[in-house]
Amino acid sequence: MSCTVSMTVNGKTVSREVEERTLLVTFLREHLGLTGTHVGCDTSQCGACVVHVDGRSVKSCTTLAVQANGTAVTTIEGLAAADGTLHPMQAAFREHHGLQCGFCTPGMVMSAVDLVRENPNPTEAEIREGLEGNICRCTGYHNIVKAVKAGADAMAGAQATPVAAE
């Protein structure tokens, strides 16, 4: 059985006919060609698939595409500015070497952005606890934690600037 799913993805309205069982991550990767969102496990443990649905981080491997019907989805491809300027969190990951193979990175960055939205000034312990749902096998988390702290500071700074874009 198939059904029509419509949503806004990275600011663009999309509509596709999909099987009802289609997962959101499959919808993004296979139907829309947005391969930045990754699948690292099949038990909703690793967090490589995290995207934002209406601004909240969600594991897209455990969400049906139909559940996201009518929502606004942001993937890693939609985080940087249109001119390619990195989001402060992306820039912080680069500056602090918070990534190696890059596979967990999209989910990690999306989780980190949502973590900072909920807690704009997190401590190291809060960052570590907040990223508990994202597994990284390369970095040992040390530089990810540094990056998230720096990213949080940069996001706070960006918000404090009156002309900062939304």
Added chain:
Amino acid sequence: MANPNGIGAPVRRREDQRFLTGRGNYTDDFKRLNMTHAVHVRSPYAHARILGIDFADAAAMPGVVAVLTGADMEADKVGSLPCGWQIHSKDGSPMKEPPHYPLARDRVRYVGDAVAVVIAETREQARDAAEMVVVDYEELPAVGSSTRAVAGAAPLVHDDAPDNVCYDWHLGDKAATDAAFANAAHVAKIDLVNQRLVPNAMEPRAAMGEYDQSSGEYTLTTTSQNPHVTRLLMGAFVLGIPEHKLRVVAPDVGGGFGSKIFHYGEEAVVTWAARKVGRPVKWTADRSESFLTDAHGRDHVSHAELAMDADGNFLALRVSTLANLGAYLSTFAPSIPTYLYATLLAGQYKTPAIYAEVKAVFTNTAPVDAYRGAGRPEACYLIERLVDVAAGVVGMDKTEIRRRNFVPKEAMPYQTPVALQYDTGDFAKNLDIALPLVDYPGFQQRRAESKARGKLRGIGFATYIEACGIAPSNVAGALGARAGLYECAEVRFHPTGSVTVFTGAHSHGQGHETTFAQIVAERFGIPIENVEIVHGDTNKIPFGMGTYGSRSLAVGGSALVKAMDKVERKAKKIAAHMLEAAETDIEVKDGRFTVAGTDKSLGIGDIALQAYVPHNFPLDELEPGLDEQAFYDPKNFTYPNGCHVCEVEIDPDTGVTTIVSFAAVDDFGNVINPLIVEGQVHGGLVQGIGQALYENCVYDEESGQLVTGSYMDYCMPRADDVPSFTVRYHEDQPCTHNPLGVKGCGEAGTIGAAAAVMNAVVDALSDYGVTHMDMPATPEKVWRTIRDATPAMAAE
């Protein structure tokens, strides 16, 4: 530093832009016109005879293109997956090397062994149909562990491997070792298990096969650490495709840690099937398949004894290890518990006599092969746990017994009793740097303070040395390697002065696109933006042995230097011609070629342009072009070494171990990019900590079922499980035999960390009379140990 992005600079990685914006290109991201999807039908039994396969219903399912089995492969004369390393037993007989077919033919030998493949229009359709394939199995008794494999009357995994033994090997001087033990004042003993681990690169394995009927060319895109090796093994031994008709591409690869070195059956299946169905075929493992079928790591059961004189000087080491190789020989499996393990048993110590025996056995479990460190973490763990036990036996401080037995810096180069010759190392210096970092003198006070809060505090040391950049080829060959272990690089200057570097090393997180470019930018005094690093494609790279064993910089980087030397020599000739000077009068510095004693000079960019647009080259002496290739074969292994110190606090009520601090001091020789090096150490440490405290791959001994088959059962270290680290390195002891003076840093963290953590845990439990605990030190295990020991304490 002449170049802001040159050697030694913490250059931010060039690969990050694409990874951070979702523009990486991993194997599963590729799509092709008319592409089909493959799903494997896998054995639910650890050991069974295949009596029949009925796929009529599956083949009739919507979207199904084909269902293929081992019989189809046999009809097409598809070969067995080859093993790249041959070991001989004590008696001189070669190891047992049973066939390993990509799709099983008559018997399955581990849970996850592939018996058929379903190819369909979509992944979902292939999966649905795979569930409809009916395999008639006759279940056979299984062997789920190495100890069961060698127990009397155990079932045979392979009929032609009696007692399930692959080889029974030894190294060292038994007579000298026995004699030293006979005269020892003290003997320390330990029995330990180095448990099986699942490497768990975050990107599951994937492979896509394509066949072009008009040209007869095959392309395999795959999650590989070494695409040329896969091309050679699969082309020559499995599918019979000549190299010029087979391209293997390893694009962005999401971590490897050893598990993506090997040539796996699925790669052969999709390549072969692409021709059979006349369409591209893609397979991507789900995580459950990764747990079942990625080559696992470790899995040793060992007994070891250390003989000492009255003053705690080491006299001899005796080791006996039972190694589990799983159901079939993975590509490099036989070398791991032998030449990458027993050869490291000297550690940092001048133990004069060592004898090691290793019996490697087949079991009905997934194949076991290299996992980060590969043999060296097993050696380090055994030695460093044993040294802590020895300190207790002779009543010495754990740092003092180590210091007393270190090979002194002055003894370098040092020939160990187990084949290796260390070129450099200042082990006392590592310890001297580490002790103040962890305030060792203040430890007893911190311990007392913890005790006052009802907690148990322990400190653990581990010193390690590893042999990296496996080499030289003649030595590797003598030890059983079926290929040389050199590396290749090509440096191509373009007419306008930019450079493309082709390297046989492969980056899957290590940052070669940055590090290698720094080396080129420094050498020729050009902006790093003008250097592009190409890797991972057999149609672009001359040849490459790939990346594993911390070899990329030590071997691949050396090949790059050798190629740059050739470029410089050629550029010098061109400069001499252009400047009308003698070649011997040309001086080269930072990419400028100057006639000695004059102001006549040319930049490398001017020379590159002339190299491609020559009008008056003396063509019998000087060819146009500036593009040079080099193969580098190392003269020796490199020997990174270091000292790791871990401090833990245990809550006796819950058994939970918390790492309070962790300091790593390493000697990697010269460092090209400190940011990347530190990142490698951090990641390595957490894999070692994961083994010590969390990870454990468990098979049921009798049924051979994998008990820990997902992230819900196999505990991966997460951000809130581990601390931040204190990482230091020194560059006082550069490698003496490669041009960059580099040693390698990829595996060091993992090699030292597990031993440091476990030594700290055992130290914390020392008041309970604990002298050893097998990994992982889970809360349950620690809690039970404390509970079982408590009556004895109460009685004291």
